[in-house]
Amino acid sequence: MRPALRRRLLLAAQSDALADFDGETWSTRCLHCRSALQLQANGEPLGTTTLEHVVPQAWFGKRAAASLTAQVGEDADDPRNLALACARCNHGKGKGHDARGPGDARAHEVVAALLATRLSRWRRPSALPAR
Ligand SMILES: [Zn+2]
Secondary structure, three states, X not given: OOHHHHHHHHHHHHOEOOOEEOOOEEEEEOOOOOOEEEEEOOOOEEOOEEEEEOOOHHHOOOHHHHHHHHHHOOOOOOHHHEEEEEHHHHXXXXXXXXXXXXXXXXXXXXXXXXXXXXXXXXXXXXXXXXX
């Protein structure tokens, strides 16, 4: 797995208030269905763990998504926009919204709710004990 992707997976775990690190493994819950997910200390995903961009990358720069992208600093890879999701939820959700775009009221509503969930689980990565 690419180092950049591992870094983003780790950042998603470190900034997730539900995530615990036992010295070897990160454990948290899927942003969507709350099923248990794990990540190795080096960011390598275990099981069905995937990286999710909460606001789809394709929405950045689009006026209809401005109220959402502003909440993550207009950067798709800002840790506030990164979350861990199980493969089933990630692949089930992403494509449809990406395709419909932020101008679709239902797609906008779903992503806004997801982002609210993500931000409610936010913690500063620097608040963690040193490893
Ligand atoms: Zn899930």
